[in-house]
Amino acid sequence: MCYGASMDAPSPRLTAEQWxxxxxxxxRPRHLGTGWLSGLLGIVLGLLALLAVLCLHFPQYLTLPELRGRYPLALVRLAIDVALLAAMGFAGLSMLLRRKKALGVAGLALAGAALLLGAGGVEIPRGGASAVYLGIDWFVLGVLSTAAVFVPLEGAFPHRREQAAFRRGWLTDTQYFFASHALAQVMSVAVLAPAVALGSVLAVTPVQDLIQSLPLVMQFALAVMVADLAQYAVHRAFHAVPVLWRFHKVHHSVEVMDWIAGSRLHLVDVIVTRGLVLLALLVAGFDQVAVYAYLALVSFHAVFIHANFVPRWGWLERWIAMPRFHHWHHGVEPEARDVNFAVHLPMIDRWLGTYHMPENRWPEGYGIAGERAPEGWMRQLVWPFRRR
Ligand SMILES: [Zn+2]
Ligand SMILES: [Zn+2]
Structure with a gap:
């Protein structure tokens, strides 16, 4: 499709750092020891602590009902207080190291607001549930757990060693990460309801009986295969059909690959792809446990294949999708056009003639041809609808 040399396109946008x-x-300079990184860490931790405190104040509006009653609250309160102290420490360090104090002041202000609102000691109000809610708790948990796995992994075994954590476009991708977690209710209604309704119409009982008679481990393995085949078909259609490509090219607009880059998916892309993959699993009739296990796998694997990470076990690349396999899917080179559509199993691309894994090589760069997406979640949400 339409990839090509976007690397030398003019850059009208600001990088997140410049912003x-x-x-x-x-x-002022931003290298290590200048107080820039400690300033950013102070802001990130202060913001996460503030969001967590707000979740304690307004659980009915800001937390997912599925998670609300399950938190070890003593631990959550301790974590909030530790994050607050760390935020203040980093902000203070930044103010010591940096002549410009604004970054440190912002971190202190966020931590101060969380402290004024009661920090970890907030009494949780008793009250009814709300019909509409955000998943702010899901976002905070998602950031902490995903960063805890991938930041050390990318730090220890990077493909591009010089790549900064706060690289071009990170703020846009963070907005995607936020939206996909905070809007969990919208996503699940839009994905789940049509899939369940259609699934019950399309179900073929003898096939479902056969699948449910299999042991769970086999059901899980089969579910990964079925889901990846469905995902392959939908993904390929998103590349081949021009109107669908308008939505999917948002995902291909990332020019730097790392764990958070995979979050960049247009809402239409997410809803259609996840809905149809789920539909395939429901029609096949897999046990709920196998479906949940698959959902846990895909939420990790889809992040993993975007990471700036070189695994030591190259021989596995042929059988399980690794970062190099999916990085080729995002490559700007002509040789990277319409290849490696699978998320889990490269063999699907081998069967269908779209496998591309040149020996020991990675793509030179990532992005879309002659075009650059506007920065920001909101602008990219309307981008596919704009006339060229
Ligand atoms: Zn694609
Ligand atoms: Zn991708």
Whole structure:
């Protein structure tokens, strides 16, 4: 399809770092030891702590009902207080190291707001449930758990060693990460309801009986295969059909690959792809446990294949999708066009003639041809609807 040399396209956008530098009127150097990184860490931790405190105040509006009653609250309160102290520590360090204090002041302000609102000691109000809610708790948990796995992994075994954590586009991708977690209710209604309704119409009882008679482990393995075949078909259609490509090219607009880059998916892309994959699993009739196990796998694997990470076990690349396999899917080179559509099993691409894994090589760059997406979740949400 339409990839090509976007690397030398003019760059009208600000990188997130430049944006932050402008926001804080701070154009001082940003390398290690200048107080830039500690300033950013102070802001991130202060913001997460503030969001967690707000979740304690308004659980009915800001937390998922599926998770609400299950938290070990003593641990959550301790974590909030530790995050607050760390935020203040990092912000203070930034103010010591940096002549411009705005970054440190912002971190302190966020931590201060969380402290004023009661920090980890907030009494949880008793009250009814709300019909509409955000998954702010799901977002905070998602950031902490995913970063805990992938930041050390990318730090220890990076493909591009020079790549910064706060690289071009990170703020856009963070907005996607936020939206996909915070809007969990919208996503699950839009994905689940049509799939369940259609699934019961399309179900073939003898096939479902056969599948449910299999042991769970086999059902799980089969579910991965069925889901990846469905995902392959939908993904290929998103590349081949011009109107669908308008939505999917949002995902291909990332120009730097790392764990958070995979979050960049247009809402239409997410709903159609996840809905149809789920439909395939429901029609096949897999046990709920196998479906949940598959959902847990895909939520890890879809992040993993975007990571800036070189695994030591190259021989596995042929059988299980690794970062190099999916990085080729995002490559700007002509040789990377319409290849490696699978998320889990590269063999599907081998069967269907779209497998591309040149010996020991990675793509030179990532992105879409002659075009750059606008920055920001909202702008990218309307981008497919804009006339060229
Ligand atoms: Zn694609
Ligand atoms: Zn991708």
């Amino acid at each position: 932050l530098a402008r926001l804080f009127a701070d154009d």
